[in-house]
Amino acid sequence: MTGDLRDRVAFVTGSSRGIGQAAAWAMAEAGADVIVHYNKFEEGAHATAHGVEDRGRRALIVQANLEDPEQIDRAFIRIDEAFGRLDIYMANAAATAFKPGLEMRPHHYHRTFSLIVESLLLTVQRAVPLMTRGGRPGRIITVSGHGTTFTLPNYGSLGSAKGAVETWTRYWAYELGPMNITVNCLSPGVIDTDSARYYLQDRFPRLEEAATRATPLRRLGRPEDVARAAVMLASDAAGFITGQVLRVDGGISLTSGPFEEIRD
Numbered sequence: 001m002t003g004d005l006r007d008r009v010a011f012v013t014g015s016s017r018g019i020g021q022a023a024a025w026a027m028a029e030a031g032a033d034v035i036v037h038y039n040k041f042e043e044g045a046h047a048t049a050h051g052v053e054d055r056g057r058r059a060l061i062v063q064a065n066l067e068d069p070e071q072i073d074r075a076f077i078r079i080d081e082a083f084g085r086l087d088i089y090m091a092n093a094a095a096t097a098f099k100p101g102l103e104m105r106p107h108h109y110h111r112t113f114s115l116i117v118e119s120l121l122l123t124v125q126r127a128v129p130l131m132t133r134g135g136r137p138g139r140i141i142t143v144s145g146h147g148t149t150f151t152l153p154n155y156g157s158l159g160s161a162k163g164a165v166e167t168w169t170r171y172w173a174y175e176l177g178p179m180n181i182t183v184n185c186l187s188p189g190v191i192d193t194d195s196a197r198y199y200l201q202d203r204f205p206r207l208e209e210a211a212t213r214a215t216p217l218r219r220l221g222r223p224e225d226v227a228r229a230a231v232m233l234a235s236d237a238a239g240f241i242t243g244q245v246l247r248v249d250g251g252i253s254l255t256s257g258p259f260e261e262i263r264d
């Protein structure tokens, strides 16, 4: 086991699929009860919740479009009613319009920033009172990505929003440290998920081949790779780590990367 999360309550946004689903299962495996969140993919959220229960833990499903502050409030009211506290919050949900900057319309940009940056502000504001209530250490895990440091095709909106997430990680870590809450960011490389395949469309096989060659560990990442790192950051083992961005990328950031090969 990567870490011991026995008797912890964890909330993972965007846990209806991909990395969030794997994180929910990994946290349950390590002993946490998990609040599973989805926006549209209800079936996926139920599959995640069943996986949590199969691991002997309690699951609560909450639906919320995180672009909407009222829906964020409602989700936290449900968490408060069901558990009365929160130990781990993983801000994982994301979506964007993949477009070149010259074709980007204000609403595309606003939606990406509302979902990824503004919702981080609002959810952390709601999570902290639940974390400080239990007298236990709190853990906040944000998720950024390769596109904050490296330029990827049509990725400017998401990359810049994730850059803001990394910066907020440091500001939250500074502000919440005195409350015994750590705040760290996971930065995945290329992870084989629905969204990676959707982003790359028919370029995915080329990217897979090029990324495998450019990755010292010689494979694409899997959701479980990121999930295990999330469990580690949530565990007592990471109790003196805060404000950091941890790359989970098999070392691809050490090379010049495969993306030029798939740029049109």
Ligand SMILES: NC(=O)c1ccc[n+]([C@@H]2O[C@H](COP(=O)([O-])OP(=O)(O)OC[C@H]3O[C@@H](n4cnc5c(N)ncnc54)[C@H](OP(=O)(O)O)[C@@H]3O)[C@@H](O)[C@H]2O)c1
Binding pocket: 013, 014, 015, 016, 017, 018, 019, 020, 037, 038, 039, 040, 041, 042, 044, 064, 065, 066, 067, 092, 093, 094, 095, 115, 143, 144, 145, 146, 187, 188, 189, 190, 191, 192, 193, 194, 195, 196
């Ligand atoms: N996959 C990669 O290669 C990669 C690389 C770097 C970073 N990341 C980051 O890792 C995280 C997870 O990525 P992933 O590939 O697992 O993503 P994914 O498979 O696309 O899943 C995205 C999740 O976000 C939720 N979501 C989307 N729009 C939402 C909204 N408006 N309100 C609330 N929830 C919403 C989705 O909910 P529904 O399905 O219910 O609609 C889904 O659960 C993201 O932050 C992503 O940027 C991924």
